Amino acid sequence: MNTVRLGIIGYGAQGGLYARLITEDRVPGMSVGAICDNDPEKVAKITEDHPDTPVYSDYKELLASGDVDAVVTTVPHYLHPEMAIAAIDAGLHTLVDKPAGVYTSQVQEMNDFAAAHPDVTFALMFNQRANPLYQRIKEIVEAGEIGAIRRSNWIITTWWRPMAYYKQSDWRATWGGEGGGVLVNQVPHQLDLWQWICGVPQSVYSKVAYGFRRDIAVEDEVTALVDYGNGATGVLITAVHDVIGTDRFEILGDKGKIVVEGSKTATVTRLTKDEREISDTMTGPEVRELFKGNLDTTELYTTETLEYNRPWGQQHASVLENFAAHILDGTPLIAPGSDGMTGVRLANAIHLSSWLGREVPIDFDQSEYLQLLNERIRAEGKFPEREA
C-alpha cells in the first residue's frame, strides 16, 4: 500500500475540513476513499463538493464497501466507541476524533477491543499535539529542564460560543445527545495536552456552572483544581462566554518555569540551580539586600522565548499524515487511540466532583458517574439513557 484510502464518517465542519485537506494534497500518503453521513442534506453536499467520491448514508455500508483502508469518525461523541469498534472489527485502521467518548466505560470497551486487534492502527485526532510549541514544551519538561513540576495553571477561555452555535443541531449541548458542554466539546484539547505534559492527577475538585451564561443544560464554565498526590497541584479554567478570551498556561517546576500565551509563544525560564538550593544557600544579609531591591536575581536564571505559529488546519493535516505514516511504515503515532482515556476520565471527574460537591479520586466509581449522567438524560427527556 502506498496510499491510505480514508473513509470519512460524518460530514460536519470537521469531516468537511479533513476531506478538503486531503483533496488539496496537504496530507501525504492519504486519499479520500469514501464519505458517509446519515443526513440527506449532507449527502447532497458531499456529492456537490466531491462528485467523484463514493458516498454512503450508512456507515456500516462504508465499512463493508472495500472503498477504504481506514476511517475517521467525526460524529457526535457518544458514537465514537461504537463506530470505532465496528471499524476495527472490519479490519480498518481507525482514527477517532476527540473526545474518545463521553464516559469512561465506553472508552474502556473501545480501548480493550483495539488492544485485542494490534494489527489495526488506532489513533486519536488530538491535533493540538501536532503544534510544535507544545511538542517542544513536552520535550523540555520530559528532559527535566524545569525540574519536578510543582504547579500548573491553564486559563483557556478562547472557546467563545454564541447561542446560535448551540442551536445548530438538536444533540448539541444536551446530556443525552452530546454528554456535556465545554468539557466534552471544546476543552478536550487542553485536558489532553495538560495531562500529556504535566501528568495525570490523582484527585479533582471542581466548580462547574451549568447553563450559566447560555440557555443550555450542560456546562458553560469550569474551574477544576487537581492534586497530583506528590504536593503538586493544578488549576484549569475554561468558559464559552469570554468574547476576548484568555489562553495562558503556566507550569512551575523546581528548576524553572514555562508560561505559554495564546498557544503561540512560550517564555521558558531555567534556574541555574534547583530553587530549594538557591533558597537554602542565600544568606541573611543577601536576603536583606533582596528586600531592599539591591540583589540582582536575574543572575539566578536564563530566559528563552519560543514562538511558533502553525495554522489550525495544518495541525489536523499533520495528525492525518502521521496516521497514514503509521499505517504505511510504522512511524510512531502522535496520539495513540488509548490516550483518549485520560481526557474523558478527567472530564468525567470534573463533572462528578461538581455533582457531588466534593473532591473525587481520578479512579472514581464509573457506574456512579453513568448513573448520575443518566439521571440528567432522563430529566432532559430527549435521548435514550446510556449503558455501561
Add this chain to the structure above:
Amino acid sequence: MNTVRLGIIGYGAQGGLYARLITEDRVPGMSVGAICDNDPEKVAKITEDHPDTPVYSDYKELLASGDVDAVVTTVPHYLHPEMAIAAIDAGLHTLVDKPAGVYTSQVQEMNDFAAAHPDVTFALMFNQRANPLYQRIKEIVEAGEIGAIRRSNWIITTWWRPMAYYKQSDWRATWGGEGGGVLVNQVPHQLDLWQWICGVPQSVYSKVAYGFRRDIAVEDEVTALVDYGNGATGVLITAVHDVIGTDRFEILGDKGKIVVEGSKTATVTRLTKDEREISDTMTGPEVRELFKGNLDTTELYTTETLEYNRPWGQQHASVLENFAAHILDGTPLIAPGSDGMTGVRLANAIHLSSWLGREVPIDFDQSEYLQLLNERIRAEGKFPEREA
C-alpha cells in the same frame, strides 16, 4: 492640632520604613512622636537612627507618655488586636499594620472596641489600596463598566522568600508566633484588594501546602477556589518558592474584562453590549463566519491600557498621610480599621478548608478554627495557645 505625632510600636523593617518616610518629610501632617521596641538591640538602633526621638521599650509606657496623638502597630500579627485596644482605650488614634490579627474572634473584639470609641480614628495599613492602579480598577468595577463580575483569578507568586528569611526570628513562620505563613504575612494585601474590588465570597475550597518547599510548619503555597453564591467564582494562587514570580489578576464581567499584570499595567476591555446580548443576537451565518475566522470581533469591544508605577514606600506614605488627614480634617479613610476583618476571615477559611478537606462557608465556625489552630500550636510546643 496641625500635626499628628505618631508613636511607632515595633522597630522592624516596617517600623523603620515609616519612621524614615515621616522624618524625610514625605508624610504631610505627621511627625514621629516616639518609637517603641521591646528588644534592647532595636532600642539601641532607634537611638542611633533617631537621636532626638523619645524611645520606649514598653508600649504601654508609650501610650501613657503624652508624646503621641496616634500609634501604628508593626508587631507580630497576634498582638495587633491587643495593642490596638490598649491604644484606643488610651484615646489614641490607631493604625494597625496588616493583617488585622490572626483569627477572626480577636479581630472582632478589636473592631467592636473601636466601634464603641468613634472619636478615635481606627485604620489599617493596606498600602496597596493606595496604588492608583487598583483605585482606578475599583472605580471601573463599581461604576459597572465591565458589568456584573462572573469570574476572577489572581496568581500572585511574587512573594519569593528564601529560607534565611524564615530564620530571621523565632516567631516567624510558626503557628504559635505568627499564626501562619504566606496567608498571614505576604498575601493579606491581595486578600484585601481581591475582596475590595470583587466582593466577599460565600464559600471557600482550598489546597494548601504546609512546609512544601521550605522547612517551616506553616503554609508556603496556596490555591483557593471561592464561590460568590451568584454563579461567580474566583481563584487565588500564591506561593513563596517562585523565584521569577507571577502577578496576574484577571476579572471577567458581563460587559468586559480587566487583566492586571505586575500590579503596574492593566488592560481594560469594554464590550459594546452585554456579552449575553452579543451572544443572543449573533445569527447562525455569522457564527459560521466566526469559525472560519472571517468575523471581525474587534468591533465588539474597545481596549484601554492603564499604567501606573508608584514606588512601594510611596504607598505606605500615602496611607500614613491619609490617616493623618482623617484625624485632622475628616478626610475619608483609604482603609477603615474594620475592613481588616475580610482578609483575616478569608485567610482563616482557606486554612480551615484545607484542614477539613472540604468547602467551608465564609461564616465558618470561629471556635472550630481556633481549636484546630491551637492543636497546631500545641504540637509545635513553642508558644502558648490562644484564647477566643
